Amino acid sequence: MNYKSANEYYRSLFGQKIYRLALDAGCTCPNRDGTLGYGGCIFCSGSGSGEFAADRDLPVRKQLVQAKEKVAAKCGPGKYIAYFQNFSNTYGDEEELKQKYEDAISDPQVVGISIATRPDAISEKMYGILEELAQKTYVWVELGLQTIHEKTAAWMRRGYPLPVFDEAVRRLSALSGHLSVIVHVIMDLPGENEKMMLETIEYLNALPIHGIKIANLNILRDTDLTLEYEKSPFPLMTMEQYIELLEKIVRHLRPDIVIYRMTGDGAKRTLIAPLWIGNKRMVRNSIDRSFREHDVIQGSAYSSR
Numbered sequence: 001m002n003y004k005s006a007n008e009y010y011r012s013l014f015g016q017k018i019y020r021l022a023l024d025a026g027c028t029c030p031n032r033d034g035t036l037g038y039g040g041c042i043f044c045s046g047s048g049s050g051e052f053a054a055d056r057d058l059p060v061r062k063q064l065v066q067a068k069e070k071v072a073a074k075c076g077p078g079k080y081i082a083y084f085q086n087f088s089n090t091y092g093d094e095e096e097l098k099q100k101y102e103d104a105i106s107d108p109q110v111v112g113i114s115i116a117t118r119p120d121a122i123s124e125k126m127y128g129i130l131e132e133l134a135q136k137t138y139v140w141v142e143l144g145l146q147t148i149h150e151k152t153a154a155w156m157r158r159g160y161p162l163p164v165f166d167e168a169v170r171r172l173s174a175l176s177g178h179l180s181v182i183v184h185v186i187m188d189l190p191g192e193n194e195k196m197m198l199e200t201i202e203y204l205n206a207l208p209i210h211g212i213k214i215a216n217l218n219i220l221r222d223t224d225l226t227l228e229y230e231k232s233p234f235p236l237m238t239m240e241q242y243i244e245l246l247e248k249i250v251r252h253l254r255p256d257i258v259i260y261r262m263t264g265d266g267a268k269r270t271l272i273a274p275l276w277i278g279n280k281r282m283v284r285n286s287i288d289r290s291f292r293e294h295d296v297i298q299g300s301a302y303s304s305r
């Protein structure tokens with residue numbers, strides 16, 4: 001069998017490899033500013049789960065120049081997707097955010113924009129802005145779901161019930177233009193067994209989504225999860241167990257859903273557990289090897305970073 005990686009998808013769309021530039025729109029999150037709560041999701045760090053984004057004090061155009069320079073120094077010149085990654089990037093003054101999105105896509109090397117957010121942080125006006133944007137460029141809206149199971153969602157303090165997510169997916173996918181929905185999920189959450197994790201995947205199969213980002217639970221410094229873990233440590237999957245789970249996920253996933261990520265991507269310097277995830281090269285090679293051995297893929301699982 002095979003599945004669609006982000007790299008393949010980008011190549012089919014743009015005819016070349018595409019790099020994502022992590023930018024910062026200067027947003028906060030209703031789960032952090034007191035609207036829903038102050039502590040945020042239990043695993044969220046002070047940077048809003050965006051460790052690699054550019055300096056939020058700089059205007060977006062300057063962030064973009066800096067981010068392009070960094071990527072070009074490693075990978076050479078190319079085409080880019082402007083990625084608003086940390087916190088909830090549709091949450092704030094809509095006109096100001098619209099200007100930031102417009103600034104990002106005004107760069108001729110930017111071929112699309114990816115906007116990470118929460119399904120309950122998209123206002124009526126923002127739906128209109130996203131639709132307008134999708135007439136001009138490719139737009140991916142990334143929604144943090146993590147799990148379909150309400151008990152786990154309450155434990156992680158996600159702050160919205162599943163029907164809110166369903167409604168956002170329905171509304172976003174009904175917008176005209178080039179707009180696609182990517183969903184973030186986390187595996188190995190405490191209290192979830194394999195059946196429950198695969199139920200999340202099956203649930204997504206039935207929705208009009210375009211892509212998925214899969215991560216295993218990463219325990220990162222400066223999060224409430226670390227406090228909980230240090231107080232009473234709970235078991236986390238070994239790399240081998242996680243790869244075995246990934247193979248099942250790939251086999252369960254609707255074949256047209258693009259897989260953008262298969263592991264957590266927290267910064268190594270902030271990683272508390274599981275430590276194996278810090279060795280990204282080893283993890284990628286192990287996934288590739290195992291997928292080939294078990295006929296999950298023919299080529300490489302890793303090409304989308």
Ligand code: SF4
Binds near residue numbers: 041
């Ligand atoms: S929704 Fe995102 S930014 Fe907000 S608290 Fe949760 S992980 Fe952090």
